Amino acid sequence: MKKTITLTLNGETRAVDVEPNDILLDVVRDRLGVKSPKYGCGRGDCGSCTMIMDGKTVRSCLILAIEADGSEIVTVEGLCRDGLTPLQEAFLKHNAFQCGYCAPGMTLAATELLERKAKPSREEIQEAIAGNLCRCTGYTAIIDAILEVAK
Amino acid sequence: MAIALEYDYFKPAELAEAVALKARFGAEGRFLSGGTDLVNDLNDESVRPEAIIDLKGIGALKKLEMTSTGLFLGPLVTFSELIDSRTVKSRYPLLWESAREVASNGIRNRATVAGNICSCVPCMDSAPPLIAYRALVLIRGPEGEREIAAAEFFLGPRKTVLKDDEVLAGLILPRPPKQGAAFLKQKRYRGEDLAQSNVAVLALEGKEYRVVFGSVGPTPIEAEKIEKLLRGKAMTAKLAAEAKKLVRKEIAPIDDLRSSREYRFLMAEVMLERGLKAAADRLKGKGPAYGTHLV
Ligand code: FES
Numbered sequence: 001m002k003k004t005i006t007l008t009l010n011g012e013t014r015a016v017d018v019e020p021n022d023i024l025l026d027v028v029r030d031r032l033g034v035k036s037p038k039y040g041c042g043r044g045d046c047g048s049c050t051m052i053m054d055g056k057t058v059r060s061c062l063i064l065a066i067e068a069d070g071s072e073i074v075t076v077e078g079l080c081r082d083g084l085t086p087l088q089e090a091f092l093k094h095n096a097f098q099c100g101y102c103a104p105g106m107t108l109a110a111t112e113l114l115e116r117k118a119k120p121s122r123e124e125i126q127e128a129i130a131g132n133l134c135r136c137t138g139y140t141a142i143i144d145a146i147l148e149v150a151k
Numbered sequence: 152m153a154i155a156l157e158y159d160y161f162k163p164a165e166l167a168e169a170v171a172l173k174a175r176f177g178a179e180g181r182f183l184s185g186g187t188d189l190v191n192d193l194n195d196e197s198v199r200p201e202a203i204i205d206l207k208g209i210g211a212l213k214k215l216e217m218t219s220t221g222l223f224l225g226p227l228v229t230f231s232e233l234i235d236s237r238t239v240k241s242r243y244p245l246l247w248e249s250a251r252e253v254a255s256n257g258i259r260n261r262a263t264v265a266g267n268i269c270s271c272v273p274c275m276d277s278a279p280p281l282i283a284y285r286a287l288v289l290i291r292g293p294e295g296e297r298e299i300a301a302a303e304f305f306l307g308p309r310k311t312v313l314k315d316d317e318v319l320a321g322l323i324l325p326r327p328p329k330q331g332a333a334f335l336k337q338k339r340y341r342g343e344d345l346a347q348s349n350v351a352v353l354a355l356e357g358k359e360y361r362v363v364f365g366s367v368g369p370t371p372i373e374a375e376k377i378e379k380l381l382r383g384k385a386m387t388a389k390l391a392a393e394a395k396k397l398v399r400k401e402i403a404p405i406d407d408l409r410s411s412r413e414y415r416f417l418m419a420e421v422m423l424e425r426g427l428k429a430a431a432d433r434l435k436g437k438g439p440a441y442g443t444h445l446v
């Protein structure tokens with residue numbers, strides 16, 4: 001039962017044929033060619049597949065592609081089309097990532113937070129990025145970078 | 152990664168249509184709201200439906216509003232929407248505190264309270280507060296609507312009273328009592344995790360208390376012996392210590408991946424003691440602000 005879904009991906013309207021058992025993450029990466037969201041755990045625990053869907057961060061490994069029909073999706077590629085955002089600059093300055101696998105999820109989680117609240121506290125930052133697992137950095141530099149943009 | 156199962160996908164625009172589809176597929180039809188449990192179940196094939204019925208096309212199910220009988224909480228309301236609701240924070244703080252403890256923000260943006268109780272895994276965070284508030288579950292089936300108390304809704308792990316042709320059509324929380332509330336959840340680490348154990352405590356006027364434990368038995372447990380002991384008494388450290396002694400008579404935890412049985416007993420005792428103090432203080436307008444971590 002193939003169905004054509006239409007979504008806005010990083011500002012562009014895209015149409016793609018999906019099966020009801022296709023996962024959004026796979027469709028965005030393999031069929032629509034946007035590679036920043038990553039497969040980590042595949043069960044909602046790690047955050048590496050994060051996308052912003054209709055203004056909110058979601059775990060795209062737990063969303064059927066067919067559910068995303070008509071939605072608006074933003075990934076890191078869409079955030080920085082006009083150059084790095086201040087948040088991304090801060091991540092660079094603080095050397096916040098090593099391998100970078102968690103970076104797209106962390107970046108989107110922090111972006112959502114900063115859009116809702118310009119000056120979050122350290123604890124609010126921790127809560128916002130909880131569930132985005134980083135196996136490299138110990139989180140401190142990531143949090144420091146977000147705090148710096150929040151000031 | 153990819154789901155190996157094949158099934159049909161439906162997205163009805165009306166509740167009646169969803170009910171008709173469910174009647175048609177019975178146990179082989181599964182409702183989809185946030186999907187944070189269902190997609191995992193499809194991945195590991197613990198469910199093998201023929202049809203998935205996505206409820207997100209039904210606008211009426213997204214409502215979250217005060218009515219003359221209380222708060223109507225539609226089955227599509229997400230945890231993030233609850234957390235953002237001033238009404239929920241100010242009038243149902245127990246539910247508000249519990250919503251903040253669920254998983255991570257990226258999950259709370261999709262996952263729904265109704266989905267949480269329909270999945271009915273023993274560690275669900277929504278059930279204890281709903282029981283403590285005496286919530287009603289509205290259930291729609293081919294023959295019409297019925298209502299059931301939240302306390303009666305849970306039959307066992309992953310088993311509720313919903314029949315194969317029924318859908319959870321909403322939750323009603325009666326108008327809020329004057330209350331002090333506290334929801335405490337023990338996890339392996341701060342941040343996202345399922346509960347090792349949790350407890351919902353309400354202190355009401357007239358020295359009434361409600362205590363509901365979660366994740367320490369097959370279904371949520373209202374601690375009636377503890378409530379009886381506390382009834383009519385002002386909260387003191389001594390009284391809380393006496394209540395603590397009854398915990399082992401109320402709950403029936405197991406050893407599992409997340410916690411030993413003994414640790415669950417110990418933490419349930421500690422959480423009860425702290426929860427009673429915080430709830431009683433909050434009833435008097437004192438105590439820690441709602442949202443403060445008590446464990
Ligand atoms: S891959 Fe989606 S949360 Fe880990």
Ligand code: FES
Nearest residue numbers: 098100134135136
């Ligand atoms: S930088 Fe490697 S996982 Fe975070």
